[in-house]
Amino acid sequence: MVKEVYFFTEMGYTAYPQEDARRRGYNNLMFPNAHFNPERAQQLYGMYFEELQYCTESGFDGVMINEHHNNPLSMMPSVNVIGAVLARTTRKGRIVFLGNVLPIHDNPLRVAEEVAMIDILSGGRVVCGFVRGLGQESIATNANPIYNRERFDEAHDVIIKAWTTPGPFRWEGRHYEYRVVNPWVRPLQKPHPPIWIPGVVSPESVRWAAEHRYPYVALAPPLHVTDEIYDLYDEVAAQTGFTPTSEQRGYVIRVSVADTDEKAYEEGRHFFWQLGTSFGVAPRHWLQPPGYVSRAATQSRREQARVGSANVTPGGPSLSYEEAHATYQIVSGNPDTVIKKLQRIIDVVDPGFMIFWGREGLMSHEVAVHGIDLMTREVIPAIKAYQPDREKGRQRRAVEAAATR
């Protein structure tokens, strides 16, 4: 059953000229930052922070934040700065970092220190996610993508050890080396904040999460690949020696809710605000710089499904707004409609927590706040009370899959 529901927005910088992106064929990495206006950004930050604050006070269990670089998709180039602000401006609710981009850091102990500080500042409300970052992030920070996964693994190990093993100690690894690991500030939560691993269906990330018994959070995938994700998770968990429960399953879903289905459908278009895509546009060699996707993964059926899936990576293949409803990558409608659609997802996935990606693009502040109200008053109580039928959900999926074959 769904125990917790969080709110998310990418905090898009919506004030850039879409026409220039259309002309160039991309809207990130190399897209000229002359289009960035700090005064406009100040207004947008103000609006987004007000909404996140409101979510924590009106019935969400917390908020999710993330990090992207060189990208108007998101005004959060430092997840820890955003998290630190929320730690002091909000009074309750978890702050879910999804997450720190580990491979781009040359000094991962800095991440350990910052997350520990924020955990204390927030009174132990941090959920700490780790991610590999988009391909563009490797280029923007010049972290060799060949070593992306190795650096992810090692940075994770050094951070966890810094939090759990009394210092000082030495660390002599392949990518990181410390004479002294002894960060003074350590997390409030013991042994450390919960670790969640978000992903866009990369089988290696799913496997890695299961091996570490970390919850895996699917980032708004098409519903038809979610069976595979969690089947793989369950398979690896069984080998690892545990039986996953809904506590290990998180799910991010775009939600547009309004008083009527028609109004919600129209407002939902704002999720596809970048040239009709949800994430923007970029050439493939930016999304997949050399070695970013391993050879093994390239050849796996799951990876091919992932790469071919629309709306799972910024700049990747993008379904139109209209088609994205069919794959459940967005749900829209009045509260009753949205509840029914979410129950459909819950039947398939049975997630312990859901994250409503609840506002995007040029949606007005008033519409966003009204949507938040409908979510907290009607949608969240209903889905938390819903008893999922995973067997039924899967059977329906199988029937549908056979029909579309």
Place this chain on the structure above:
Amino acid sequence: MTTAEAAFTEDLVEVAGVRIQLRRGGTGVPLLILHSELGVPGWLRAYEHLARHFTVYVPSLPGFGQSARPDWIVSVRDLAAWVTWCVRDLKLSQPLPVIGSSLGGWVAAEIATMNAQVFTKMVLVGAAGLQPDEGHVWDYFMHSNQEALAQAFYDPAKSPEYAQYFGTAWRPEDERQAELNREMAARLLWKPYMRSHTLPALLRGISTPTLVIWGREDAIIPLNVCQRYVRAIPGAMATVLDRCGHLPEMEQPEAFVQAVLDFLAPRA
């Protein structure tokens, strides 16, 4: 394999601890050819011409072509060490002449800075390893494989070997091979990009006679790097080829071979 028009063999052989793809052909004293970061697509016309004067050895360097990629080769100097073992294990008589293209030129230069006994003479072709005085080395890792190959030629439309190897629709295996080459290149060249901070100082110690060949219109590594090499290596000479990009051995094979032969075998 051996084809009628081009007598060469292509084998997978275990050399210096790595299973590599090795093309060789011709008769006479050995000539070692070290390919560029784009790999080597086949038995080029230039090799065929050179094979009339030498036994030409063209190994696909570890990580390129069908050669295995050992974990430990992570830098150009690691690769340079392996190349010296390769020469030893192939039992090539030393010293021997070498031609190194771009990445391969950098590898040859690194070897020559450490050991003057490996090469009789060295031909560096559009060699990587140095920062341009002006401009930048074109960034492979910001572009697609197809864009890189088009950029590497001055006039792809007029180059028969561009048409032969890269000009038709790529099959999935071509894509895969280009991506593998690109991965190995990223491993060796990502940062600092296509250059060494110490090579400029090390080149001064080279005593191997050196010819530097450059395409005048090289749009990967600008021509001013040719001058840098010539200034840095004592006694080095330069030959600049017109209407030619980053891969003279493919774009201007006749002029390229002539320049090489004039340098390596003046009596011919």
